[in-house]
Amino acid sequence: MAETYNPRRTAVLLVDPYNDFISEGGKAWPRLEPVAKEVGLLDNLRSVVTSARQGGVRVMFVPHRRWEPGDYETWAYPNPTQQSIRTRHSFARGTWGGEFHPDFQPQAEDIVIHEHWAQSGFTNTDLDLQLKQHGISHVVAVGVLANTCVESTSRIAMELGYHVTLVRDATAAYLPEMMHAAHELNGPTFAHSIVTTAEVVAAFEEARSGAA
Amino acid sequence: MAETYNPRRTAVLLVDPYNDFISEGGKAWPRLEPVAKEVGLLDNLRSVVTSARQGGVRVMFVPHRRWEPGDYETWAYPNPTQQSIRTRHSFARGTWGGEFHPDFQPQAEDIVIHEHWAQSGFTNTDLDLQLKQHGISHVVAVGVLANTCVESTSRIAMELGYHVTLVRDATAAYLPEMMHAAHELNGPTFAHSIVTTAEVVAAFEEARSGAA
Amino acid sequence: MAETYNPRRTAVLLVDPYNDFISEGGKAWPRLEPVAKEVGLLDNLRSVVTSARQGGVRVMFVPHRRWEPGDYETWAYPNPTQQSIRTRHSFARGTWGGEFHPDFQPQAEDIVIHEHWAQSGFTNTDLDLQLKQHGISHVVAVGVLANTCVESTSRIAMELGYHVTLVRDATAAYLPEMMHAAHELNGPTFAHSIVTTAEVVAAFEEARSGAA
Amino acid sequence: MAETYNPRRTAVLLVDPYNDFISEGGKAWPRLEPVAKEVGLLDNLRSVVTSARQGGVRVMFVPHRRWEPGDYETWAYPNPTQQSIRTRHSFARGTWGGEFHPDFQPQAEDIVIHEHWAQSGFTNTDLDLQLKQHGISHVVAVGVLANTCVESTSRIAMELGYHVTLVRDATAAYLPEMMHAAHELNGPTFAHSIVTTAEVVAAFEEARSGAA
DSSP states (O other): OOOOOOGGGEEEEEEOOBHHHHSTTOSSHHHHHHHHHHHTHHHHHHHHHHHHHHHTOEEEEEOBOOBOTTTTTTOSOOOHHHHHHHHHOTTBTTSGGGSBOTTOOOOTTOEEOOOBSSSOSSTTSSHHHHHHHTTOOEEEEEEEOTTTHHHHHHHHHHHTTOEEEEEEEEEEOSSHHHHHIIIIIIHHHHOSEEEOHHHHHHHHHHHHHHHO | OOOOOOGGGEEEEEEOOBHHHHSTTOSSHHHHHHHHHHHTHHHHHHHHHHHHHHHTOEEEEEOBOOBOTTTTTTOSOOOHHHHHHHHHOTTBTTSGGGSBOTTOOOOTTOEEOOOBSSSOSSTTSSHHHHHHHTTOOEEEEEEEOTTTHHHHHHHHHHHTTOEEEEEEEEEEOSSHHHHHIIIIIIHHHHOSEEEOHHHHHHHHHHHHHHHO | OOOOOOGGGEEEEEEOOBHHHHSTTOSSHHHHHHHHHHHTHHHHHHHHHHHHHHHTOEEEEEOBOOOOTTTTTTOSOOOHHHHHHHHHOTTOTTSGGGSBOTTOOOOTTOEEOOOBSSSOSSTTSSHHHHHHHTTOOEEEEEEEOTTTHHHHHHHHHHHTTOEEEEEEEEEEOSSHHHHHIIIIIIHHHHOSEEEOHHHHHHHHHHHHHHHO | OOOOOOGGGEEEEEEOOBHHHHSTTOSSHHHHHHHHHHHTHHHHHHHHHHHHHHHTOEEEEEOBOOBOTTTTTTOSOOOHHHHHHHHHOTTBTTSGGGSBOTTOOOOTTOEEOOOBSSSOSSTTSSHHHHHHHTTOOEEEEEEEOTTTHHHHHHHHHHHTTOEEEEEEEEEEOSSHHHHHIIIIIIHHHHOSEEEOHHHHHHHHHHHHHHHO
16 A cells, blocks of 8 residues: 655654664674565665655664663663673674664764664654654654564554554565564554555655655 | 562563453454463463462553544554554443453552553553552563564563563464564563463562562 | 644643632632632633634643542652642542533543643653644643643653643642742743733634634 | 662762853853852762762763754754754853863763753653663752753653652752742652752761661
8 A cells, every 4th residue: 555755744764774784794794684685675775765865754863872881781681682782792882883884874954863772763762852843743664673673663653653654675684584573463563554665765756746 | 591580579561451352252352262272371361460469479450442432533643453443442441342351350459550552551651650669670571462562562661671571371462473473583682581371480489488 | 922823733731620629619729729810710721721622722631640549558659749649639539529620521522631640741641642643733731730730741741842832821829939930930941932811812713713 | 857868779860060051161150150159059069979979879960962053953843942052052062061060070880861952851861761770769860950950850750750859959040039949849749858968968978888
């Protein structure tokens, strides 16, 4: 089902586009690579972001906490992923792995949200505030991982009253069955729309013409 | 891995134990029945709740919005489940389907949380406040559905800083692969512990002896 | 400074219009009466609510927790007001004091928000969700008390990204200096507009004509 | 009334100790200086922070957004203070005014919370999460301003279930009547304890001995 988007009320949420996740040589890239290549993740992310900017749809970066020395050391209950980050130093601040992929650098019109500590880009951050202050009612969540940060951010977006679109080939996960869970099992219970990159790009181009 | 629980700092979150979900004749029971029977849902819920109360672990009811006429009619973006509820009138207030299963009635020491509109028992409710006011740091989430309300409540519990336990046979879902997604694919990324009813009951009994 | 309001994006937040607060014979009325009568509270609340409904501005009831037996008994840190309510049983559920004043009864188009436990109508409730689902960006906070529930609700409304209007004579407090604090000392730091009932009624009538 | 504090469950929230606020030459210092000097703000802040650290009470920095070019320019509803900051560039990032006062520099054990955009150190930040992950139930709010950021942070702390202490001479405001409003009119409705620096320092020293 085709969605239409009012560009002034829509934002792309670009989740965790770190080198450690989506660049050759990144710490998590080997685990992500099979699914990422199968769906065409990088090309599709480029298409979504480019067509969003051309259509006047605001792009918001939703970045994970960049690891720093001391992180989680004094916490009572770090989650399994955070415990792993303590060892692996994923997205370490000041390192290449903790930089955004070169093709996904914030532009002047973009908003960079405060770093999230766990999976949800909303919880403990200013994402809801920035969406409200920019008049956004519709969010299109892309980036990684499909079943963790993208899914938790999208689940909460729905809880908070936003219209939520998932893009099944502008995200990736460690296993194909995680993609299946995100888009066939769980997504249909909370997302208002689950589309392909081609569909969302077409909708953004339509929005652009409509606005012209 | 065995967890230990301090009963004064632990709560069982009993999610949506409505007749419409878990009783013969309930609107959603036919879809839930195969998995529920396979895991022994009802017996296990009874065991968890009984052992919690005996061990001094507080039980909190985390109920979904009971449908009322007018619900979602004026909302901009009801989610797919809410759109379905508009037609099916699940958990309708004042009907048998919207009552808690007879074996899961709030007792004097229990807390009944405000009804949640979507999947997360935390968002738009007083659950976090009630947990704090009762000194709770550890939550054990049981009830239904494994991949929707139980999962969203548990994901957010972790986001908010709680220690989260899932109980793989004290919950159910519409499909076995949804159970697999909840406990094998997604749960391990956010939950601190994923156990069986037998394990959590043993832990609660141990807590009870320890407290004695 | 005159504000203009788009009626489809504006809501009146009617805070705690309980008999115990604003009706002769209410438990807190004797403390509130001097300021309430000086500003013309009841007449002004009627004017704001009536003009809102006529102008297509949605009215949302933002009610305090109605006291029930057991409330706060097991809480670790009830606040001073909650400790007092434990003794005085303010707004007791099932009593006249816990009913809304007869002139402020929810109508079909109104929304009744979940009860708040403390001062903020947002925290631990579904107010933010209901505002989003109804497309609201502007809130006009009226009711009682000016420096507690109305002020906390308004402070948080601003924190969450809403445009906030205070109405200086459609609220009341126990002391004139509390009104002064709310509208001259604190309000100007967080509210976008601080007006009189006459001004907000004029703005709502203008909105009505504009919409016609 | 004397409070006692368990140092492992208590945190000092040090709100906005920027040069622009509390140092000679700071942009807002001239407005703050009369009250600050009357209450002995700087000496008292030093006493609270020092005694906290010595007593094993964790110090959390709760900093306002440091102004950057572009801030608030695209926002729909910046509040009056934010509109003023757009012009005055208070706490500008990379300037002396946006640095913490030299006597209030984060130490290894301290936690620096994400910057807040408005008044509440909780809303849109990770403060609640950090408190939970460090097992904190009691917060002692000091810093500036008494009736804006300190008050909003404290009001929300109470809403979220924390025990809240205000320290009447370890804060300041632009006018004496704002101090009066914060501590005599509003504070008593939400704070669990309102004390002096001497009292809180004594309590922290007692906690230290108790812990020894």
